[in-house]
Amino acid sequence: MIFGKHINKYYIKYAIPLLLGIAALLYVDYVQVEIPRIFADIIDKLRSSSLTENNLNESLMRLVWIVLIMGVGRVLWRIFVFGTARFVEHDLRMSMFLHAEQLGVDFYKEHKVGGLMTHFINDLEAIRQAFGPGTLMLFDSLFLGTIVIIRMTQLSAEMTLIAVIPMVFMGVVAMFIIKKMRLKYKLRQDAFEHMTDFTQESFSGMNVIRAFVKEAKESLFFAEKNDDFYKKHVEFVKVMILINIVITIFINITILTIIAYGAWIAITSDFTPGQLTEYFTLFTTLIWPVMALSQFASIRSQGVASYKRIKTFMDAKVTVLDSKDVLPPQALKGGIRFNHLNFSYPDAPEQKILKDISVSIEPGEMVGVLGRTGSGKSTFVDLLLRLYNVEENALYLDDHDIMKLSIKNVRDQIAYVPQDNFLFSDTILNNIGFSEAQMSEEKAVYYAKLSDVHDNIVDFTHGYQTEIGERGVTLSGGQKQRISIARALAKDAPILILDDSVSAVDTKTEEAIIKHLEEIRQNKTTIVIAHRISTIKKMDKIILLDQGQLLDVGSHDELLSRNTVYQEMVRKQELEHMVEG
Numbered sequence: 159m160i161f162g163k164h165i166n167k168y169y170i171k172y173a174i175p176l177l178l179g180i181a182a183l184l185y186v187d188y189v190q191v192e193i194p195r196i197f198a199d200i201i202d203k204l205r206s207s208s209l210t211e212n213n214l215n216e217s218l219m220r221l222v223w224i225v226l227i228m229g230v231g232r233v234l235w236r237i238f239v240f241g242t243a244r245f246v247e248h249d250l251r252m253s254m255f256l257h258a259e260q261l262g263v264d265f266y267k268e269h270k271v272g273g274l275m276t277h278f279i280n281d282l283e284a285i286r287q288a289f290g291p292g293t294l295m296l297f298d299s300l301f302l303g304t305i306v307i308i309r310m311t312q313l314s315a316e317m318t319l320i321a322v323i324p325m326v327f328m329g330v331v332a333m334f335i336i337k338k339m340r341l342k343y344k345l346r347q348d349a350f351e352h353m354t355d356f357t358q359e360s361f362s363g364m365n366v367i368r369a370f371v372k373e374a375k376e377s378l379f380f381a382e383k384n385d386d387f388y389k390k391h392v393e394f395v396k397v398m399i400l401i402n403i404v405i406t407i408f409i410n411i412t413i414l415t416i417i418a419y420g421a422w423i424a425i426t427s428d429f430t431p432g433q434l435t436e437y438f439t440l441f442t443t444l445i446w447p448v449m450a451l452s453q454f455a456s457i458r459s460q461g462v463a464s465y466k467r468i469k470t471f472m473d474a475k476v477t478v479l480d481s482k483d484v485l486p487p488q489a490l491k492g493g494i495r496f497n498h499l500n501f502s503y504p505d506a507p508e509q510k511i512l513k514d515i516s517v518s519i520e521p522g523e524m525v526g527v528l529g530r531t532g533s534g535k536s537t538f539v540d541l542l543l544r545l546y547n548v549e550e551n552a553l554y555l556d557d558h559d560i561m562k563l564s565i566k567n568v569r570d571q572i573a574y575v576p577q578d579n580f581l582f583s584d585t586i587l588n589n590i591g592f593s594e595a596q597m598s599e600e601k602a603v604y605y606a607k608l609s610d611v612h613d614n615i616v617d618f619t620h621g622y623q624t625e626i627g628e629r630g631v632t633l634s635g636g637q638k639q640r641i642s643i644a645r646a647l648a649k650d651a652p653i654l655i656l657d658d659s660v661s662a663v664d665t666k667t668e669e670a671i672i673k674h675l676e677e678i679r680q681n682k683t684t685i686v687i688a689h690r691i692s693t694i695k696k697m698d699k700i701i702l703l704d705q706g707q708l709l710d711v712g713s714h715d716e717l718l719s720r721n722t723v724y725q726e727m728v729r730k731q732e733l734e735h736m737v738e739g
């Protein structure tokens with residue numbers, strides 16, 4: 159059993175199956191205690207030669223019934239308690255994923271993917287164990303332990319006192335060890351997280367490692383993390399073993415005491431051999447609740463440590479949220495206005511990335527964004543996607559302050575080709591059709607042709623059904639870029655943003671794509687970040703950024719006639735072009 163604000167709701171949601179499971183468990187415990195009594199009865203009747211065939215059959219029938227009830231009961235509590243724990247794990251994983259989708263770019267900058275994966279695998283498993291087997295062990299040990307002790311006390315209060323005193327000592331010692339175990343488990347999980355982080359990053363950067371011939375160095379680093387995890391794991395296991403040793407020692411001491419004391423009272427009093435047998439059987443039945451209690455403590459301490467880690471993740475603040483006075487969904491025409499906008503990234507508030515930007519883009523305009531590397535071009539478009547919060551009245555979509563529009567509303571109206579051209583490990587068709595539930599191949603072909611990638615796709619053996627990524631083909635940088643463009647075009651949104659998205663294609667392909675954009679994006683706003691002036695030369699407007707400042711806005715001819723920085727850029731690129739021949 160484990161409690162916490164992210165878990166408590168599941169006790170209510172799954173109260174019925176949980177209660178049914180616990181009821182089945184308690185009933186099994188209740189009938190189970192009857193077994194020693196039946197054996198004692200048979201033994202005593204045998205000793206006094208009063209056992210008849212009828213008596214024996216009756217006792218055997220009772221035993222059969224008890225075994226049957228226990229069998230059915232055990233299946234029931236497995237289904238209800240363990241099954242519920244699986245549902246809880248499933249639901250919690252779902253809400254963790256939903257939360258992960260809400261968390262902002264700043265969170266993913268701070269937390270590594272490998273570590274987050276540990277929450278979704280190991281920590282959830284520890285919580286499931288605490289919720290399912292943990293709950294079962296707690297109820298089982300408390301209820302079975304109590305009824306066994308009551309029955310043992312009825313048989314011999316003195317002997318029960320002797321049996322229970324070591325158990326109490328054992329409980330106290332175990333409590334100290336369990337506290338230590340919780341700490342060791344946390345250290346083990348942290349070490350595991352570091353190892354997973356490192357592994358994930360090494361796999362992602364395998365080509366860089368190979369290119370720099372750094373396999374040996376990486377192996378050494380990995381060995382360090384692996385050794386650390388091994389040590390932490392062994393330390394944790396040592397404490398687990400210690401607790402088992404303590405329990406075993408105390409139980410054996412108690413068994414020895416009971417045998418000696420039981421034999422003595424059997425000789426000196428009217429305690430019958432049947433009663434002594436029942437007492438021993440009850441005591442052996444008591445071993446399970448004691449073991450279960452210690453296992454419960456171990457499972458729970460792991461569950462609590464894992465829950466704390468998951469809680470930190472679940473409590474991570476979603477910083478980009480809809481404002482309280484959010485407007486109802488608006489159909490946007492594609493007008494954009496920056497109004498003296500200043501922007502700093504949340505993790506570096508002192509460093510101004512965009513400074514006093516004021517510029518307007520009319521609906522349907524095709525706009526190029528140009529600037530040296532690091533001048534703030536990606537930041538400029540990221541703000542349009544509402545990936546970050548901006549000051550009020552600093553950025554407008556049509557006539558609406560972006561901060562007053564719902565995030566969904568904003569993002570629904572924008573199609574985006576990211577700089578890294580991320581594609582999913584799925585078919586090409588599903589990648590192009592990402593904005594729709596199920597895009598027809600015909601439609602995907604239309605957009606692939608516009609992005610000049612159709613001919614490449616049909617060359618693959620499985621065409622549009624070709625799997626991309628780990629399980630499928632590896633695409634070239636240019637192919638990836640063009641599939642990303644097709645995916646964005648297929649969304650057919652009022653605003654389209656291409657963040658340096660034609661850099662990996664040759665000039666001819668680039669020209670073809672831009673021409674297609676001009677044709678199909680009439681009356682829809684298109685923003686293209688580029689490094690090559692040739693990409694944006696013919697656009698309605700070019701926004702020139704430099705060190706986060708808006709240097710100039712105008713057509714190619716206007717900028718060429720008045721802006722020295724632009725003139726210099728044109729001159730340099732013409733020279734490069736000539737050198738490339």
Ligand SMILES: Nc1ncnc2c1ncn2[C@@H]1O[C@H](COP(=O)(O)OP(=O)(O)OP(=O)(O)O)[C@@H](O)[C@H]1O
Binds near residue numbers: 267530536
């Ligand atoms: N998440 C972030 N946190 C802090 N600073 C950032 C973050 N992302 C970018 N920056 C900084 O903001 C500045 C502008 O970056 P941005 O990516 O917008 O430039 P860019 O013009 O698109 O560059 P490039 O042409 O190389 O893509 C850079 O100095 C960069 O280091």
